[in-house]
Amino acid sequence: MSTSPVDIARTASLASRTLKAVSGADRNAALTAVHAALAKSQDAILEANQKDMQAAQKLIDAGKMRQSLAKRLFLSQSKWDGMLEGILDVRDLEDPVGKVTLATKLDDGLDLYRLTCPIGVLLVIFEARPEVIANITALALKSGNAVILKGGKESTNSFSAIAKVVSEALASTAIPPGAVQLVETREDVSALLDQDQYIDLVIPRGGNELVRHIKENTKIPVMGHADGLCAIYVHSDADVEKAAKVVLDAKTDYPAACNAVETLLVHESAATTVLPKIASTLLQAGVSLRCDPVSKAALKSSTLDPAHKLILQEATDQDFDTEFLELTIAVKTVSGLDEAILHINAHSSGHTDAILTESKETAESFMNRVDSAGVFWNCSTRFADGFRYGFGTEVGISTNKIHARGPVGLEGLTIHKYQLRGNGQGASDYGAGKRAYLHQKIENVEI
Known part of the structure; x- marks a missing residue:
């Protein structure tokens, strides 16, 4: 089976359509499985992280890496515990999908509803911080989104170890294959940034150079921040x-x-x-x-x-x-x-x-x-943090002025769609001398 960037994006798009129909209970069960698998694999993952830290120290000594990046790379026990806690926190949050945020009676037998729904396919690109894999997997699955993850080369060992555990855990759940995919090369990312017909949102997690590069090289909407000044x-x-x-x-x-x-x-x-x-x-x-x-x-x-x-x-x-x-x-x-x-x-x-x-x-x-x-x-x-705000964890912090802003949790990973439920009406039935719209708020919504 080919794993070209186009195939990865197409597979994610197909998976996202199936994922939208997966029940909230099944999505929660998947997060429980991921949490259990990661907890069981703690020693192996932390050992992989130590390999990344050893390689990072050599780069620091050679003046090729900043100490601040190495701090983000280090998967300390507190970060590990927070990562696991975050998965369960997200699992236990209210299901963000299918919530009615507006209900209006346009006319008798013509009811309008606005419901929350997943964005679709997320491409998340991050530097260091290997715990991001678990955080974003939890948020993406809980919100019904498929996700493609790309970690930085400095976290290759940690990234691969966590990714392997997550993939194996999801294989035994109701989550469709391709809902969570991982890519490792920079060339893959460049090609994925061209897949605007399949990928709906790019979320960069890293320094300003990374964010600016992505914004300048894709037509896909980008959510994130360049600096934390x-x-x-x-x-x-x-x-x-x-x-x-x-x-x-x-x-x-x-x-x-x-x-x-x-x-x-x-x-x-x-x-x-x-x-x-x-x-x-x-x-x-x-x-x-x-x-x-x-x-x-x-x-x-x-x-x-x-x-x-x-x-x-x-x-x-x-x-x-x-x-x-x-x-x-x-x-x-x-x-x-x-x-x-x-x-x-x-x-x-x-x-x-x-x-x-x-x-x-x-x-x-x-x-x-x-x-x-x-x-x-x-x-x-x-x-200013998704966990501290009660979001369970966050996919990132956005300084955008449209859609999500600030720490982005589940709400920021959903959009909405309008459902209009009628009984044979046409727009030409309404107007001067014809029927008038009621525009009445519907109470006690049940759909």
Whole structure:
């Protein structure tokens, strides 16, 4: 049997049509089987991941891989446990398929329904992060979508080990063959990006170079984000202890994540009151601060530890457009809320941005005016995550302004269709001097 990219895409398309008719119970049973098979194969998969990590270390030593990418590649015990938990969390969510979101009586015996349905075929391309295979398989199957997965070459061993287990587990379920397929070469991806007649949506999970390359080389709609350039604005009335805790978490909880903070904006009056405590907390955690002249001067004249004052760096304009993905943060003072919002809307990637303030009015203004998928008040940007939102897991985070935005869970993997149920009516039956539309909401829908 040929496994050319065209055949892979065509097989996925055919499988997606069958998958739409698979019951929610059977889809749940498939996820249970996948979970059990992965749990049973933990030792073999983690051993495969260690091989990838050893190869990655050689690339890091040779200056050919960033440490942040290796962190994403590492399948730690906590990631493994989270991956398994995510599969069951997704399984136990409400079935997203076939939900009636609108019901209108156009006329007696002419009823209109809007129902949720799968998108069809997903092509998901990701770098590192081998747990993504299980996450996306769970979300795709639960939402009734077929999926083609392509992992990065740096995760080849992990990818292959997990993929083998998933495929074998699904073979004994009601999921049609071809609903989950895996490809390994870059050439396959290039060819798949041309299959717009079979593939409905591309979801890239990786750095900005990957995302931009995909967007420039396909006619298929692309959902995702290029950068995670997140900012936190510290207003003049921010609580010192609260601000230090939130910024520390947003920067250091997982620096290589796309929802880690990269830019710290500080109200000029807070540069001498709140910033020193934040800076001290960050510096003690090993974070490098790249400061604009005003913030650097404020810290130099503060009670900050003299040793810490010596390692403050000067920020460049480029720093405020950089996703560091490591223990580095750019610091800038602003005159107030308006300038902070202008800066964020000009430099942010539209991912997640936060404000620290004790004023509800100021916070509401910030959250209404900042044009990002996530806008937070007095909490860490690290909360921008499908699992933390209660989605079970996520297929990715979208900064698009159509369909899904922010962490994309099951809802983001469904669209809708309209069903009109009549009794021989024609459009010409309605109009001036003829029948009039009722347009009445149907209560207690049963179809």
